[in-house]
Amino acid sequence: MKEPSELSGVDVDRPNAARMYDYYLGGSANFEVDRVAAEAGKAAMPDAVTYARSNRAFLGRAVRYLCSVGVDQFLDLGSGIPTVGNVHEIAQEANPRARVAYVDIEPVAVAHGRRLLAGVDGVTTTQADIRDPASVLSAPGVADLLDFDRPVAVLAVAILPFVTDDAEAAALVAAYRQACVPGSYLVISHIAQLAASREQVAEAEQVMARTPTPVVWRSADRIAPLFNGYALVPPGLLPAPQWRPDGPVEAEHIARANAYAGVGLLR
Numbered sequence: 001m002k003e004p005s006e007l008s009g010v011d012v013d014r015p016n017a018a019r020m021y022d023y024y025l026g027g028s029a030n031f032e033v034d035r036v037a038a039e040a041g042k043a044a045m046p047d048a049v050t051y052a053r054s055n056r057a058f059l060g061r062a063v064r065y066l067c068s069v070g071v072d073q074f075l076d077l078g079s080g081i082p083t084v085g086n087v088h089e090i091a092q093e094a095n096p097r098a099r100v101a102y103v104d105i106e107p108v109a110v111a112h113g114r115r116l117l118a119g120v121d122g123v124t125t126t127q128a129d130i131r132d133p134a135s136v137l138s139a140p141g142v143a144d145l146l147d148f149d150r151p152v153a154v155l156a157v158a159i160l161p162f163v164t165d166d167a168e169a170a171a172l173v174a175a176y177r178q179a180c181v182p183g184s185y186l187v188i189s190h191i192a193q194l195a196a197s198r199e200q201v202a203e204a205e206q207v208m209a210r211t212p213t214p215v216v217w218r219s220a221d222r223i224a225p226l227f228n229g230y231a232l233v234p235p236g237l238l239p240a241p242q243w244r245p246d247g248p249v250e251a252e253h254i255a256r257a258n259a260y261a262g263v264g265l266l267r
């Protein structure tokens with residue numbers, strides 16, 4: 001990774017969610033300031049790494065499921081820094097013609113994405129704020145790649161916690177839904193209090209409040225309405241490790257993941 005002074009447009013004075021998440025996943029695209037904040041996050045919530053890895057594992061299972069039902073276009077909102085098990089790798093293994101539009105606001109995530117994807121067909125990386133759906137949907141990396149007259153899977157995986165107002169989150173999801181035709185899908189994974197105590201949640205929210213992207217934890221009751229307009233595919237909205245697991249899952253792991261996840265079909 002380049003030294004901070006070599007990267008333009010990168011805020012290296014404040015910790016950043018994409019780089020902290022990368023640190024939790026064992027990546028190297030993070031700076032000292034991110035590692036310090038990530039360790040503070042771990043002190044507040046010791047299960048932070050379990051959360052990040054369970055979330056990423058859910059993303060992989062969801063993409064494989066979508067490929068199995070014939071989806072070949074993905075809009076990955078808040079895609080993060082490319083690491084192990086990226087959406088295009090999973091999707092193109094199932095279908096080499098699958099298309100993936102990555103969108104993230106963070107310059108390091110976008111720079112890494114572009115470097116990794118140079119020469120890969122059917123994949124783009126766009127730097128944009130997902131809270132501005134019109135700009136995202138009209139960006140060349142999205143509009144020129146994805147055909148919205150055919151089904152598209154919108155991936156909102158570990159991104160809606162950054163939209164802290166419930167009404168704004170619902171309006172945002174609705175805006176992307178309106179761009180999609182029936183047969184499209186919405187994938188959500190969202191941080192939620194399971195094993196974590198109330199104090200841990202409050203402290204973890206405080207750590208993120210010091211970054212440019214504060215987060216909110218939501219209960220399943222507050223996550224479910226985000227699927228309005230979609231029919232949840234079985235097994236529904238439930239703790240992330242329990243969504244179509246590849247094998248048996250221990251109860252302790254389910255709770256320590258501290259996340260709910262689901263996939264909705266637009267009818």
Ligand SMILES: C[S@@+](CC[C@H](N)C(=O)[O-])C[C@H]1O[C@@H](n2cnc3c(N)ncnc32)[C@H](O)[C@@H]1O
Pocket residue numbers: 017018019021055056059077078079080081103104105106109128129130131156157158159162213
């Ligand atoms: C926790 S990571 C999740 C990465 C990936 N979706 C996953 O689940 O593995 C959240 C990502 O959302 C990005 N992000 C946060 N707010 C955003 C916004 N308003 N627009 C675009 N990206 C955003 C962050 O930069 C970060 O890369």
